[in-house]
Amino acid sequence: MNDRLIPPAAEARTSPSASASACGTSIPHESARAQVQGLAPYVDDLPEPRGTLHAAPVMSPVAHGRLNGVDASAALAMPGVRAVVLAADIPGDPVLASFSHDEPVLAQGTVQFAGQVVALVVADSVMAARHAARAVKLDITPLPALLTIEDAMAANSFVLPPVTVARGDAAAALAAAPHRLKGHFAVGGQEHFYLEGQIALAVPQEQGQWRVVSSTQHPGEVQHWVAHALGIANHAVVVECRRMGGGFGGKETQAGHLAVWAALAAHKVGAPVKLRLDRDDDFMITGKRHPFAYDYEVGFDDSGRIQGLTIDMMANCGWSADLSGPVADRAVFHVDNAYFLQDVVIRSHRCRTHTQSHTAYRGFGGPQGVIAIETLLGDIARALGKDALAVRTANLYGPRGATERNVTPYQMQVEDNILHELLPKLELLAHYQRRLEGVLAWNRQHKHIKRGLAITPVKFGISFTATLFNQAGALVHVYTDGSVQVNHGGTEMGQGLNTKVAQVVADELGVPLARVLVTASATDKVPNASATAASSGTDLNGKAAQAAARTVRGQLADFVAALDGCAPEAVRFADGQITSPQAVRDFTAVVQQAYAARIQLWSDGFYRTPKIHYDKVTLTGRPFFYFAYGAACSEVAIDTRTGEYRVLGVDILHDVGRSINPAIDIGQIEGGFVQGMGWLTTEELVWTDKGLLATKAPSTYKIPTAADVPARLNVHLWPEENREDTVFRSKAVGEPPFMLAISVWEALREAIAAARADRGLAGAAAAAVQMDAPATAERVLWAVNAP
Structure with a gap:
């Protein structure tokens, strides 16, 4: 090597x-x-065809209700308003051509979340359309709403049936394990916050043909959805996308809504129509990363090696399926992360709530799986009083060439595990042992500022889990x-x-x-x-x-x-x-x-893509062509009086195979890490008890800024090429680095544990760090002072 x-x-x-x-x-x-x-140029920069009109959405103000009627008279009387589009104006199927076919193009009969689009106003200008949309009156009778995972679980409300993957005898392994832990925690969703918001321009062409310019990650799906809603063949619709100002998964399916709405408006008025959501409306209408909650019980030996594990992962899918099935599946595929689990039961629940329909986001459920096992391993290490890196190393899949401890719970062999070499290399690069001693010394000497240090690895499968997309x-x-x-x-x-x-x-x-x-x-x-x-x-x-x-x-x-x-x-x-x-x-x-x-x-x-096969019923097979690996070492400091904290430094060693473009790959690693850090620290979505999203603007929803990036952020690329025959023997780099930010989450929990020990707590009480993500300053403060 x-x-x-x-x-x-x-x-x-x-x-x-x-x-x-x-x-x-x-x-x-x-x-x-x-x-x-x-x-x-982006979509909104393109010259508008002659006669282009503009559309704006009319949104439900309630989370769940019976839609009795729509009064658009005041809007239609306003200057510049040309039309109002309702579900009755759809010439084709009034239900979107999504995989689950469970989402109406425009609400009719009932509304299912606050922000659901009921109608569209078409006007001569953007502002005329938006002002008129707010003048449309909706007659809605409120109905009981399910707003949380707990609500959905209690009501048996699911968008899809639950899925279980099991291996061995977890119950027996738990009973025989020398040590056991059980608990519950949750991680929040995440707004995509692309710089270019959702937008589409629909232009009628000759002889019933259409041209749609869309900011989309999936032009083929937009083509299919538009044709389906208009009741025409796919060949009559051409969808074009030169570039997007960010997507992160938010424009995989949900850009299709904008294109369909724009096309329906253009069909009704017989003119080109552009629909661009403002930021507040974008927040209210579009789905986010799926929030997850976890119930777990884990048994382990004196070294911290897991003997048995049962885990229930509950995903808040929102009101329709969208991509929740494959997202939740990938969470199941990644709950092992880098670690061999011999006796395990993984149960996945796909909860239906009256909130935005959550969708793809960078990592596509992988981060929600990885954070579960990393949180458990951090808990195990603190319960045993051991270095968390040693516990993580003890649980790794076997090294390259191993014939034992090398099969995932979903029956795929891990053939190329480089983490036994990569982790020690990062440990040296980051001076982990020396810095760990320094952190321990600092914490002994300082009462109010506590530090934490953590290394976490990533093993991420590369391929669509839906084989046909490869x-x-x-x-x-x-x-x-x-x-x-x-x-x-x-x-x-x-x-x-x-x-x-x-x-x-x-x-x-x-x-x-x-x-x-x-x-x-x-x-x-x-x-x-x-x-x-x-x-x-x-x-x-x-x-x-x-x-x-x-x-x-x-x-x-x-x-x-x-x-x-x-x-x-x-x-x-x-x-x-x-x-x-x-x-x-x-x-x-x-x-x-x-x-x-x-x-x-x-x-x-x-x-x-060769070699892949996958049984979507049993969730077994080889869903991934290969794995990408990496690890990050993060150091943090928290103020135990306020819960405020800083990320002091980060060292990353990541595997991109033989890099086609090192600068672009390093940029993706840096960006993915910072975005992952935002998910776990500052980006908090809050819904009111009425189901209204309260954090719907930059003033209330905090993505990381330049000031949040640690002053020391070192990125190194692992030097080996991909063993599989990929282009230039490279490896994918878009999603895997996102999960490197879990090292920040674990470093914060280490610092919290140090603060709890300072309060005189001992043993399990000091080691227990009960905290949900994102780790806002309030949550850090609460975790420090929890009983």
């Missing part, structure tokens, strides 16, 4: 020369310069001037997907990166494309684009081989030249010759 770590050094961020390979180099994001200059298509066009255009089914939301795909295609054809242009995702280019989600954007679309480029390269190689009387395998593509044993030719010259000889200069490419 190459023992060299790849640091975030300045020399790793330079652009390559024209003769260098594009892959493996920190090339700037393809839109970076335009974005800095304000020249990268496919992608792409087009590569080579023009006679030697330039190259690429189109693929993925969407760019700032994560650098288009940059990486361009790097792959440039190297495949042996041309400078500047010659390669990746164009907007569109359903009339690559059909039936999967969502850009599950961290699989580069894995899937990069491979598809590579396949298309290889076909074009092969056709050019055959052409040159015929000219020079050599084997096609002897023809090389590099540095903008095509070289055979007989001659060196300019790439553009060969392309022009090939065109004159009627050689095809474009191709499609397709990729399907």
Whole structure:
């Protein structure tokens, strides 16, 4: 194994020369310069077609009620108002074409959460539409509402049936274990807070056709939903997305609502319609990360190794299924995280409440699974008075090559566990043992400020758990001037997907990166494309684009081989030249010759992820192509008088395989970590007892700012390539780093435990840290002073 770590050094961020390979180099994001200059257009920046009108939603003010009627007379009398759209105006199916088919396009009969869209107002301007929407009067008779997980569990209210995964005999293992703990805790949801809010522009075209510009992670689904609501065939709808100003999962399904509403409004008025939610309405209408609650009992030995575990995971899914099934499934798949669980019962409950329908969010249920086992291991370590890192290490899956302790509860083999090597390396990089001694010494000497230090690992499965989505298509066009255009089914939301795909295609054809242009995702280019989600954007679309480029390269190689009387395998593509044993030719010259000889200069490419299989009934099989690994060491300080705290420093060692673009990967790691830190510390969603979301603006909902980023945030990349045949032998990087922030959560709990010991508490009382996430200052203060 190459023992060299790849640091975030300045020399790793330079652009390559024209003769260098594009892959493996920190090339700037393809839109970076335009974005800095304000020249990268988003949906709301595009020139509006002549006659474009604007829509605004009319939302339910109650969480659950009988919808008796809608009085739009006052709104229709206002200046500039053209129409009000109701469920009766839907020409196709009034229920969205979602997987569960359980969500009406517009409310009718009942309303199911405060913020549900009942109608749309269409007007000449954005503000006219919004003012008029507030003038629409809804006649609603309130009904009892279920607002919490506890309410739903008591009422047996579920969007989907519960799921259980079990192995061994957990009850017997618990009975025989030398030590046992049981408890309950909860983690909150999280608002996506993308910089570009939800938006869509629907434009009627000739002969019943439609063009929809959408800020979406899934153009294919938007196409299907719009066609379904309009009662027309998919081929009559073209959906386009050049870029998003962030998505994080919030635009996987829920961008479809905006597109459908805009299209229905445009259908009624016969003109283009744009619908852009303001931030407050976006908060009220769209789903969040699923809040979870946990009941657990764990048995363990004197070393802290888990002997038996039963855990109930209860997900607040909101009022409809949306993606709650696969989100909850992935939480089940990740409750083991990096640890072998021999005797275990995992029960997953998908609770229905009268709140926003919760949806995909970075990690897609994985974080809610991982935090459960990490919290338990922290509790075990404190109960035994042991270093938590030692307890975590004792519970790891077996190392690479092991034949024992290497099978997950869902029956997938862990073949490439590098954590036995990665964790000790991070321990040295972060000076963990020295700093731990310093933390203990500090806590002995200081009464009011307590410190905590923790290392937590991540093992994250890469692939869609719904196997059918693990496919992608792409087009590569080579023009006679030697330039190259690429189109693929993925969407760019700032994560650098288009940059990486361009790097792959440039190297495949042996041309400078500047010659390669990746164009907007569109359903009339690559059909039936999967969502850009599950961290699989580069894995899937990069491979598809590579396949298309290889076909074009092969056709050019055959052409040159015929000219020079050599084997096609002897023809090389590099540095903008095509070289055979007989001659060196300019790439553009060969392309022009090939065109004159009627050689095809474009191709499609397709990729399907190999090896994966999965029984969605039993939740067993190999749902993931491979695992991405990583670990983080975080140090915090808390003020025991106020509950305020700071993250003092973070060291990360993360596995991205053979990095296509180290700078982009490091940026994803940093961003994912900080976003995960926000979920666990400051981002608190609060609903009133009437079901109204009270935290619906930046004034009340606190995402991390630059001031929250620790002054020392060191990121290192693990130096090995992916053992599986991914594009450039890279690994996915979008979601796995999010869970590295659990090290902050555990460091906070260590600091709280130190404060509790200072209060004179001893043994189990001092070790017990009862706290829900997010760990706001109030919750930290409460945990310090809890009985």
